Amino acid sequence: MKVSVPATSANLGPGFDSLGLAIAMKNQVIIKPSKFHSVSLKGEGANNPVLKDNNMFISIFNDFYHNLAVRKRHYRFEFYNEIPLSRGLGSSSAVIVSAIASAYAIEGIKLEKDKLLNLALAYENHPDNITPAVMGGFNVATVQDNEVRFINKAIPNILRAVVVVPNRPISTQLSRKALPYKYSKEDTIFNISHSSLLTAAFMSEDWKMLRSASLDKVHQKYRMKQMPELFDVQKTSLRSGSLMSTLSGSGSTLFSICFAEDARKIEKALKSKFPHFKVFISDFDNSGVRVEI
Numbered sequence: 001m002k003v004s005v006p007a008t009s010a011n012l013g014p015g016f017d018s019l020g021l022a023i024a025m026k027n028q029v030i031i032k033p034s035k036f037h038s039v040s041l042k043g044e045g046a047n048n049p050v051l052k053d054n055n056m057f058i059s060i061f062n063d064f065y066h067n068l069a070v071r072k073r074h075y076r077f078e079f080y081n082e083i084p085l086s087r088g089l090g091s092s093s094a095v096i097v098s099a100i101a102s103a104y105a106i107e108g109i110k111l112e113k114d115k116l117l118n119l120a121l122a123y124e125n126h127p128d129n130i131t132p133a134v135m136g137g138f139n140v141a142t143v144q145d146n147e148v149r150f151i152n153k154a155i156p157n158i159l160r161a162v163v164v165v166p167n168r169p170i171s172t173q174l175s176r177k178a179l180p181y182k183y184s185k186e187d188t189i190f191n192i193s194h195s196s197l198l199t200a201a202f203m204s205e206d207w208k209m210l211r212s213a214s215l216d217k218v219h220q221k222y223r224m225k226q227m228p229e230l231f232d233v234q235k236t237s238l239r240s241g242s243l244m245s246t247l248s249g250s251g252s253t254l255f256s257i258c259f260a261e262d263a264r265k266i267e268k269a270l271k272s273k274f275p276h277f278k279v280f281i282s283d284f285d286n287s288g289v290r291v292e293i
């Protein structure tokens with residue numbers, strides 16, 4: 001059995017804890033019946049001992065498997081990870097979503113995507129990464145009465161993501177602590193209006209509107225101060241032709257959207273100015289989590 005989940009970019013500037021989309025890079029797990037429990041890791045995190053000894057996937061999988069399984073078995077878990085850890089590309093959401101989907105699929109129990117999303121909410125209580133991880137595409141989401149309410153839209157193939165992954169991680173937990181406790185009325189109104197405009201731009205495919213609509217006063221400047229080079233990455237990307245450029249999730253990745261024909265030029269400018277960072281072009285993902293039995 002094989003389960004794959006795409007990487008995500010959350011917030012998209014002003015849509016803090018609400019907007020997010022899926023990118024065509026993924027974590028994949030292959031699960032096979034085995035005499036003993038065993039884990040193998042390839043790709044991102046392969047050399048991280050924590051992922052072998054105290055893997056978040058295994059503990060979430062077990063939370064569900066122990067309740068769902070009529071007869072408990074041992075499995076071999078083979079992980080192929082493309083999503084870097086703690087870089088703001090939704091690595092934790094991918095783990096949460098794939099672990100829950102796997103526990104149901106291995107027992108042959110059908111799990112609707114809406115239910116999967118709400119089960120994932122117990123492990124990540126803001127919906128902007130888990131929603132695109134499950135659904136793919138662009139998503140606007142909120143939580144009401146412990147349920148995710150969302151609207152989803154596919155991202156057309158005329159667009160590309162240009163992704164800049166710094167060589168240092170930022171943990172979501174610490175990055176949230178860098179934020180102010182209170183916001184002014186002006187900053188709050190600024191973000192509500194920009195987030196609304198950005199959502200409307202995605203829904204109506206008005207791509208020229210992304211640049212002004214993606215401005216934010218709630219989180220990026222506080223977080224990017226921890227890695228000041230990110231301001232320069234953002235400027236370089238916008239000057240080279242990106243439609244928008246924002247901190248991805250809680251950082252440290254800087255994420256840009258552009259027209260497909262501009263992607264190479266933007267990638268080249270970023271690579272030559274930031275040779276110590278990983279820069280690449282990606283398609284978007286409109287499918288979300290996939291389970292193959």
Ligand SMILES: Nc1ncnc2c1ncn2[C@@H]1O[C@H](COP(=O)(O)OP(=O)(O)OP(=O)(O)O)[C@@H](O)[C@H]1O
Pocket residue numbers: 008010027044045051055056057081084085086087088089090091092093095129170171172173248249250251
């Ligand atoms: N492939 C993986 N296997 C097991 N655990 C993982 C894996 N990837 C991430 N994790 C867990 O998730 C943690 C990272 O979560 P964190 O929320 O800080 O970053 P992120 O999800 O990459 O960023 P963001 O939420 O801003 O997009 C890691 O410290 C690890 O505990």
Ligand SMILES: N[C@@H](CCO)C(=O)O
Pocket residue numbers: 010011016017018126128129172176219249250
């Ligand atoms: N909205 C979240 C995304 C990271 O999980 C944040 O910015 O902290």
